[in-house]
Amino acid sequence: MNFKKILPQLLTLVVVILVFGFFSYNAQVNMENRGITFGYGFLSQESSFDVQFSLIEYDGSHSYFRAYLVGLLNTILVSVIGIIFATIIGVVVGIARLSSNYLIERTAAIYVEFFRNIPLLLQIFFWYFAALRALPLPEKAEPMFGVFFLTIKGFFVPAFVWNNLDIFIYSVIAAIIAIIFVRLYAKKKQENHGIQTPVLSISIGLLIILPLLSFFLGGVDASVEIPVIEQLSKTSFTFKGGLKLPPELISLALALSLYTATFIAECVRAGVQGVSKGQKEAAASIGLTPNQVLKLVVMPQALRIIIPPTTNQYLNLTKNSSLAAAIAYPDLVLVFAGTALMQTGRAIEIVSITMLTYLTLSITISIFMNWYNKKIAIKEK
């Protein structure tokens, strides 16, 4: 180690330590002046604020930690909905952009260019304040297919009422485990004997038959509860029964999926274009059927290009879901970094917990992605 290598490192280290020291010294002085002590004990205190929409039981008598969980679950809920729809729309549009049909290709391109170039926040506002506000009041809402009610107060959809739901879930899990075994068996059989087993049809069959059996033998029973309109007061109506999707959730999920879908579409397009034509021709020339060419040659190579940037987009979507705070959807940022912070005044603790939560989420996914990338990378000799 010579002097020239140590000096810059030492300087950087000193600067970083000085900056951190300066900040933490000031923080200590400021907190002493305001009479706050640093600590995470407040998490178990009673929160005494209410949250409009929550997946778990929650009211003001629960702790701040419970409020944090409510926010986190709401964030995860909207992210999962957004990811599912963004993937569906993105794949369809991405394939449409590769279509030989001029009209389809143009329509997809216009969609991508348009939704990609408008800020997400503006889109969320548009759906929430302009588009969904144009829907009718509950008493004037016309049912769609007789059971869906789209109103200004949210969407009311039928809900399932289950008996013995746990047995049904066990049957689905059993089906998944059975499919894994079938796949292992099929792989072994092909390696040893060269005989292919129709894994896909067997899997679909298992997924349908086992849950069906649980209905007949396990005493599982499902009925549908349809929302019914009910008068609260002279001018106020609402729906009873069924499932209520609040307009905040809908506009957020809509904006997130339409926005992220444009990026996913571009990833899909790049992935399919990235497989060279020679690969398909080579596969066809050794006698594979078109389906086999797609399944065994094109898709594995295209997925290798598509998956890493797409996961990045999923991550972006999850982080972007924090924009929920702008339209008062009770996600992590609004519930915890908003309301809870206002009440307790513990800026450092709360903002750091919020940031750490997102950080853990992204770092976990990126570590997983790095592992996956290494696993599927072409092994060159």
Add this chain to the structure above:
Amino acid sequence: MNKLNFLSSDKNNLYAYLYSGISLFSLSILIVFLNSFFSLDLTSFLPGTISYFLPLIIGFMGLHLIRIEYSGIKFLDIINKNINTNKFNALLSLLIIFAVIKSLPPLLSWFIIDANFAGDSKDACSGSGACWAYIKTWFNRFMYGMYPNAEQWRINLSFIALAFLGGVGFFATEKFKKYLTLYYVIIYPIIAFLFIFFFISGGPIFFDFSYGIIAAVISIIIGFFVPSKFKMYYFLIIPITIYILLKYVFFYEELIELGKIQAFEWVETGAWGGLSLTFIVSFFCLIFCFPVGLFLSLGRRSDLPIIKYISIGFIEFWRGVPLITVLFMSSVMFPMFLPEDMFIDKLVRVIIAISLFEAAYVAEVIRGGLQALPRGQYDAAKSLGMGYWKMHIFVILPQALKLVIPGIANTFLALVKDTPLIFVVGLLEIVGMLNLAKTNPEWLGFAMEGYVFASIVFFIICYAMSKYSYNLEQKYKTER
């Protein structure tokens, strides 16, 4: 004459198929067109569902009849190749054409025909269309926020001057081309800062940073005459010396008091807003995040472990959190980290926060470019006896940056699209102003117009940027 077979058309009897096909296709378009523009229902004599799907069926039959390969008619071949290759494509094409025809009249009437353009109050908007009078009345607010009307020329003047100074690069002759990087990286940002500070904000002629700027300019000018052997030590010592001399020796209290006279009325940053604030924030973040990101990317690829891990930690931290929490941090947590008497303006805090955030993304993009360069470039530069900085400035970065132009442009685009988020700290750029105008009791119920307007504005800005970056990419693509 051959027998006509309407199930599979061929080249014989070409014209028979062609005429019947085209007439069926045109008929279907005509039905939809009349239905949507003049609400005439030509097929009302048929039962409901059939009447609904009739245009689709007729059009599909028409397209089926004209699907003749290698017909020898150029126009027909182009149509067949592009929108009519098989049954599925024909159906989709028809659906798209009908959807466009169906949606044109309501859109047209909302945007133009039934819209109100004149007037300056809500009463003027009685029609069912859009109320563009709303945009017209609020236009100044959407552009300049709460900035006083009489002073808005200052913003315009600064923007025009900065745009002009920014365009200098296009007119530079060969002789001055080599100084352009220096100009854009160091001199132009300083000029821009001075413009914003003196004109838009109306700051005093002397302020604490003035000493620093003067010291930097003087030391750079003297730096040209210092032998390169001592340059490193020179730039470590001299600027600080000049700064201390200026601040504590040369300028006496009276002089400072004299310098604190304001030329213009002071407009605090809370009053700034609208589209001009979008431009100011994205401009400064763009200027700051690029050099920071460049150094971070170099740090991440450095051989020195401490620098490497600090850079990695920094980059991954900023990339892992959403921007909105960063802004929360800058507004509620950051003041706790400063001494009590020290106050940093809200806008400055926001600009620093966004710059650091985007710098992490820029760093990752540039790292991609650095990794894409073949090792031979490094080895060749080293074999010529170049040091670390010389190698990077003259050999590595010019090639790497060229490679990552699209990536950097995408990051900048994301930056522009992220600026509306500054509403979190109470700064209202164009989207924030829209939300404010929407809640004005005299102008309730025009949310749609406002958002459509802002969407168009952002679309124009972002689309132009992405097209420009695409052109740049094409321009530099061939050289490697």
